[in-house]
Amino acid sequence: MSSPVLLVIAHGSRDPRHAATVHALTSRVRAQRPGLRVETAFLDFNAPSVPRVLERLAAEGAPEVVALPLLLTRAFHAKSDIPAVLREARAALPRLRVRQAEVLGPSPLLNAALERRLYEAGVRPGDRSSTGLVLASAGSSDPEAIAVIAEIARELRHTGWCSVRPAFASASLPRTEDAVRALRAEGVRRVAVAPYVIAPGRLPDRIAAGAAEAGADVLAGVLGPAPELARLLLDRYDEANATAARRVAASA
Numbered sequence: 001m002s003s004p005v006l007l008v009i010a011h012g013s014r015d016p017r018h019a020a021t022v023h024a025l026t027s028r029v030r031a032q033r034p035g036l037r038v039e040t041a042f043l044d045f046n047a048p049s050v051p052r053v054l055e056r057l058a059a060e061g062a063p064e065v066v067a068l069p070l071l072l073t074r075a076f077h078a079k080s081d082i083p084a085v086l087r088e089a090r091a092a093l094p095r096l097r098v099r100q101a102e103v104l105g106p107s108p109l110l111n112a113a114l115e116r117r118l119y120e121a122g123v124r125p126g127d128r129s130s131t132g133l134v135l136a137s138a139g140s141s142d143p144e145a146i147a148v149i150a151e152i153a154r155e156l157r158h159t160g161w162c163s164v165r166p167a168f169a170s171a172s173l174p175r176t177e178d179a180v181r182a183l184r185a186e187g188v189r190r191v192a193v194a195p196y197v198i199a200p201g202r203l204p205d206r207i208a209a210g211a212a213e214a215g216a217d218v219l220a221g222v223l224g225p226a227p228e229l230a231r232l233l234l235d236r237y238d239e240a241n242a243t244a245a246r247r248v249a250a251s252a
Contacts (some may be wrong), residue, residue: 004064004099005037005057006237009050009082010199011070012042017200019046021224022070025198028230036234037062043081050082054089058096065098066240068233070198072105072137073145101240104232106152111159113226114194121220123192128160132188134179134216136207137196139168146172149196163188167210169203176210184214192218199224 006029010022019042026040041053048056050067057065067086069078086098104110114135123131135153140146146168153166163186167179174182176193183191193211197204204222211219223229 002063003036004066004097004241005039005062006233007039007041007050007053007057007065007067008233009067009069010040010042010046011077012045013199013201014045015201021199021222024225025070025230025233028225028227029233032227032230033234036237043077043085050085051089051092054093054096054098058093063095063097065096066101066237067098068101068236068240069103070233071103072110072196072198073140073142073148074103075140075142075145078103079142099240099244101236104229104236106148107232107235109228109232109235110196110223111152111156113223113228113232114196114220116226116228117220117223118192118194118218121192121218123218123220127190129162131161131190131192131218132163132165132183132186133161134165134167134176134183134191134193134211135196136167136169136176136179136193136210138203139170139172141171152196167193167207169206169210176207176216177214178210180211180214180216190218191216192220194220195222197222198229 008026026038030038039053041048041050069082071078137149149166153164157164165179167174167176180191193216195204195207
């Protein structure tokens with residue numbers, strides 16, 4: 001029996017860099033696991049849409065799909081938008097089994113990808129004790145998502161950074177520039193901003209603008225097609241398959 005298709009569901013953006021980055025990431029996933037069919041779909045702005053990809057897979061006779069939200073936290077899209085789209089697809093395509101995997105974060109692999117981008121931007125491992133870090137996420141009105149970002153910031157503080165503050169590009173406070181200034185007010189002389197986002201777009205640009213406005217010393221790149229992120233996608237895919245297998249065994 002062939003493995004279920006991995007369908008990576010990204011939000012989408014009017015910014016062409018977003019889709020290009022998502023496709024680069026899914027290409028890396030394919031390279032890490034040759035033979036696994038990996039498809040990409042978008043909720044908005046970009047093609048192909050989730051329903052169109054699922055319709056095509058059903059027409060080709062694919063029996064099963066693992067739908068993986070390309071999201072770092074369980075906010076509105078993971079809890080509402082994606083489940084709604086998948087419910088409609090299941091109703092319209094009864095022969096196609098569709099399961100939703102868990103979101104990507106939190107995960108040590110995301111932290112490793114974040115550190116990779118910081119090192120690429122010029123931070124050295126020995127700089128941690130003298131560098132304050134701003135963990136800058138897209139932001140959300142979902143309290144669960146905000147709590148996850150705050151907890152990640154606390155975890156990073158225990159890995160040697162002299163101080164770590166979360167920041168948000170939308171929906172929540174503080175903004176990136178405010179977090180940078182707060183670290184300066186604490187007496188931190190060197191500040192690095194790490195965007196906790198996957199692909200470029202309007203909100204990552206807002207993070208970069210805030211870092212520049214407040215005079216941050218280092219601005220890391222977005223997570224993008226980091227190898228750690230590609231591995232994490234495969235881990236979530238495997239976890240979804242293992243969960244399904246346990247359920248089948250329990251009902252037998």
